Amino acid sequence: MNQISQNAHVASTAIIHDGVRIEEDVVIHDYVVIYPGTVVKKGTEIFDHCVLGKPPVSPGITSRVLKDNYAPLVVGEHCVLSPGVILYAGTTIGDRNLFGDHCSVREECVIGDRCILSRNVSVNYNTKIGNDTKIMDNSHITGNMIIGDHVFISVLVATTNDNTMGREEYDPDHVYGAKIEDYVTIGAAANILPHVVIGRNAIVGAGAVVTKDVPENKVVMGIPAKVVRDVR
Amino acid sequence: MNQISQNAHVASTAIIHDGVRIEEDVVIHDYVVIYPGTVVKKGTEIFDHCVLGKPPVSPGITSRVLKDNYAPLVVGEHCVLSPGVILYAGTTIGDRNLFGDHCSVREECVIGDRCILSRNVSVNYNTKIGNDTKIMDNSHITGNMIIGDHVFISVLVATTNDNTMGREEYDPDHVYGAKIEDYVTIGAAANILPHVVIGRNAIVGAGAVVTKDVPENKVVMGIPAKVVRDVR
């Protein structure tokens, strides 16, 4: 049985599966599909064709084994989900976040408040994103990655988590993405390799390939990225 | 009240909001959603799950302030919108354009005639694209950018408009993308930084990072991009 607030506006074409909770002043547009158990908190607007709370499903060929059950997706207050957004089960989203068209976030991620994930951004499993962080269009955020507060990641940025590039079995002890500390800025089409730590308030230039740790308050550029100056 | 031509073919599952005008010989496939006031001119075909004329909505966290009202979206004659295309309010599209799957164009853009915007291309706000221009799959076109006629932009090309990368307040006087003149060709995964002018009939090599103006009729390559020869 669902709990849908009488003050929510749910399009007649929205498919709300069992056990969903929709709080007051939520607006759900046409052809949205919400999977069982999902929670959508007050004031959030969900545009057409979004899919919320779907569990990950594999035909048995993924190297990382999926769980039998995931906690429900929780979407916080006063978020905006643009058309075609897909958020998976087991993920928790804070308040006042904006998701661009066709953005997709996989299972067991935690996203804070007031973030922007723009169009076609894909975020993989078990990644943590802080508050006030922006990730621009067509970038990919890998699994097992940590991104702090007030981070800016520009368009078409690549991040990865596996130095063996799938040549060995999945092992979470060696498969994890970068740690990006608070107030970091990353330029367009930068390439952030696994395991690096990008220190607080550092700036990564457009097109840089970051192969090792970046000290805080430094600007790095180039391939491979090298320190060129302090952040002014 | 809508004005839908009796010679249009509109699937029964299409959601047509108020004040929409659909001209003759338009074909609208299943689960399309069209927001109020949108105009679709004659002969255009709109495939499944497209969303047309949606205004931009933000939870109050975007640095650029949105308007209270936008002009309606206008889609020209004999266009083809592939499944999942999203076009925003305030944008004007010319005739015989092709939009690939999941392509998205934000508000107040102007696109000419006979352009191709391929799959997963994201175009930001207030950008102008001329006639006969092609933008290939998974590329991003930034806001406040000007692209001429007969331009070819290959796949996974990044463009940006803000040299401060969000570290300062939004100011349209310093936040604008490149100017790409007529007959320019840009190779795969090139990275076009803010404010540069790429001169008529220039060629930018694959993977180049364009940090300063490119003279017309020149080929540039490398990181940063340098002139290597004249266009033959």
Place this chain on the structure above:
Amino acid sequence: MNQISQNAHVASTAIIHDGVRIEEDVVIHDYVVIYPGTVVKKGTEIFDHCVLGKPPVSPGITSRVLKDNYAPLVVGEHCVLSPGVILYAGTTIGDRNLFGDHCSVREECVIGDRCILSRNVSVNYNTKIGNDTKIMDNSHITGNMIIGDHVFISVLVATTNDNTMGREEYDPDHVYGAKIEDYVTIGAAANILPHVVIGRNAIVGAGAVVTKDVPENKVVMGIPAKVVRDVR
């Protein structure tokens, strides 16, 4: 007339056009659209908003001429199609493949068994992909390309097929992508230029630009990519 197995589970909101064949134990979720003639083999699960078997349509501006008719799409057994996947007519998909959200494969491709094509991957026309191959998020696979078995292609990888970048008429004799042999690994944001052959078990480093053939069992890195060592 359709042939839908009595043991298939088809959501009432799915649109199944004429002449479609759905085998036993297929699951079709909400708002899926399946075009005429498509075949979905047993045990495959198709999530919300997928579009299957659509023929390519152009407003007459594409340089490559489309056919009047394409063979139906065939999707093999026990595949998983995540939400928003789009597969075109004329394409044949093997068994136990996983397609990520908003992945799109154009007409007349052939994909083997047990492959993963992740989110926002776009595959162009007439491309062949072998068995057990993985293509990660937001990458683009060009038309007229051949990818072998057990290949791994990381995120945001660009591939292209036309050295003239559209400056000459379409000619399939000179417009074809790379040949990527079995067991090749390609790093994040690599850029694979037309016509190159990447030899069996080679490794292409992250961010490399591959401009010429890569010998088998070699590691290449850099811009342009050069051999740095043997694969260990």
